[in-house]
Amino acid sequence: MLSNTIRRSVASASNKRFMSAITGVQGREIIDSRGNPTVEVDITTSQGTFTASVPSGASTGAYEACELRDGGSRYMGKGVLQAVENVNTVLKDTVMGMDAADQRAIDDAMIAADGTPNKNNVGANAILGISLAASKAGASAAGVPLWKHYANLAGNPNPDVLPVPCFNVINGGEHAGNKLAFQEFFIIPTGAETFSESMAIGCEVFHNLKQVIKKKFGGDATLIGDEGGFAPPCDVESGLDMLMEASEKAGHLDKITVGLDVASSEFKVAGKDAYDLDFKTTGADKDTSMTLSGDEMIAFYKSIIDKYPIVTIEDPFDQDDWENWSKIVAAVGKDVQIVGDDLTVTNPIKIQQAIEEKSANCLLLKVNQIGSISESIDAVKLSKQNGWGVMTSHRSGETEDSYIADLAVGLCTGQIKTGAPCRGERTAKYNQLLRIEAVLGGAAKYPGMGFRTPSWMG
Template sequence: MTTEIKSLQARRVWDSRGNPTVEVTVELEGGARGRAIAPAGASRGTREAVDLRDGGSRLRGLDVQEALTNVNGKIAAALNGLNAEDQAGVDAALIALDGTPLKSALGGNAMVATSLAVLHAAADAAGAPLWKHVAQTYQGTASIPLPEIQIFGGGAHAGRRVDVQDFMVMVPGAGSFDEALEVTAEIYAAAGAIMSQKGRSVGVADEGGWWPVFDSNEEALETLVAAIEAAGEKPGERVVISLDIAASEFAEDGRYRLALEDRTLSSDEMIAMLGSWINSYPIASIEDPLAEDDRAGMCAFTKAYGDRVQIIGDDYLVTNAKLVAAAAEDRACNAVLIKVNQAGTVSESVETLAAAWTAGYRGIVSARSGETEDVSISHLSVGLNAGQLKVGSFTRSERMAKWNECLRIQDELGENAFVGGAPLVDTWWGKGRTAGA
């Protein structure tokens, strides 16, 4: 089948927060088609690709008409005739056309939707599911990832009702992706019941986790442990806790303002507080424990706890291969979050994951808080053999679409393709559970 790009069409669609976003459909000369939608984050690193929004008063300044115009005009003109099978070449053309460090000319939203749509079109031309096309394109071994699922949503995802952004669970002791979801479903329901019993059930946050009505950040951890136990699990055995601190969101001038608890911590005090949590709760993973500009803090935290927990750079690394290499040299973090819209193109995201593996880091493919029915990241996590997938919570259709897609892929690959606890072998969980349990 002829795989030269014939046409691009952009349209305005809507994300899970009811905000406008960009969808792109790519058609190839041979008739194959691909479609993808750009997600949007609420908690954003300052060095990640930026969405192009129209500004003004209409739709709170969030409309995307200029980004649509860029796709239908400049981007279409630049990509027409290029071979969709050459993802790197297509993405290089996009990057050159934009010409800015943060994709501000064309818009990160326009670029990521286009890049992903081309990937889908190439898979369609090959007659392969996207995960298989990705595995074949990047010479990877496909696997079903370990899910990381939000139970309580905080920070920018929940009106900053608590300072910590995500309180999540992982089930590394599960024997299949389906079993991991089943255990998580029980924990999610138990957490909701506990909140109701306490008279603190007030709905859900942006990503579908329970809205946190707590008197302290640590109370959320205590409640999460109680929910795991109420679901019939022993915390630290099959089930562990993962946190996204998103510390950049409440850091200023080298200090950390915990608004819920009305106190301000130095970098050292922040590290000490998180260390006390690691010692008291079955925490196997922490994302962005310090701010993106707190290099010394990230290095100190990794030195102190990197042999016990997975330390993920999100705002700190913004899906950037050069930043991963620099962090490895500094010995900051030991894992990187992969957000395709944070980089702006598929190729840059793949390069970042490759840099992570070179550094001995783990990789976690991730959704954003503003999501849609697009399931590209489910396929990317499988086809890139990433090992972990972070989508949000266990409710809301834009989240469940991605979890359910992994179940369908597992039917094709088989339960033996599920990675289980493999991504956490170098944490306390994989070393005999001697700490934090």
């Protein structure tokens, strides 16, 4: 708990009263989709109470902002009561009376109250809960939908682009109990004409994939991982083969491309230029031939790019392996999107380094990696201004909150990944996008194969 001295040192809220002045802040501990605690926050203004909840990752980058956990035995150390306490004390004291419509001032005040570069004192999960809830209150104050409010905050004049969904239909890595090293395999309906059509394609391929997997491996192999995808006992190429087979059976082979989230920081061999694709196996059964050097990994990526319609690869190398990141961008980056997640952690400092070193060409936008809406907008604008793509992303530990759907439209990211079309915390985001599409009507645009460069450049 923060000392009274620190609490007294935070900037006091202005005495000026606004129509959307924050009159109440209430944090609580709720449960995420993996059965772990997370932070939820209510912000109250004269217009009502606005609630937001914070996601959490399983495969997390070393440079992400601090997610404050309690430790100890309760919830196996994953409790967030201290973060909630910080919401209800020092951060509440900081934002009370502030204008909910002034997102930047609220976020800056909380960051100053924390006083550390990585939000170690109060926790990024505490700050983000208030930041998200305030954004909803700000949208209400402005009398606009949340996606429009995010667009206004970022200076996007035409928030009319629906994102292309990257459906994570096969789970591996830290998201599943199979032996598969790569964490996510995407079906991407780049050939659809509308977002609604993309959803139909994704759902139909997903159901056909279930039948393909069941026929090959039996019913047990159709159990799902953390993000709703199946977790069959396959390797990388047989997984990709099944995506192709399911797409063909669904009648959509000509309308889909595929993508991968390798999450390779999870299986980098410490101190060596090596990656252990059999990292889940120990003892005598371990296959040492599956440990590849950086150059061998690039050769493998090139071989599957030649064989399958791969258009995006996320985290192909470890978060500190800058040399191999630059090599793969040089080798395939013109035709394939190379997405920085653990490398860039939605942090403008890391993004700038990757821009200078030509180590990626797309940002994975995860607001809980940086800890506030304002900083997330900064990260997106920096990326867009340098010609990068932006993929809005959920986390493996999610809640029913659907704000990332609004963020994807408001910031014109052009692409989103939020799991398979399965599990309520995943479909909540897809359903919100369907609602936004309905509101936009004929003005709604679907970028298709142009997902890397949607119109607004920030």
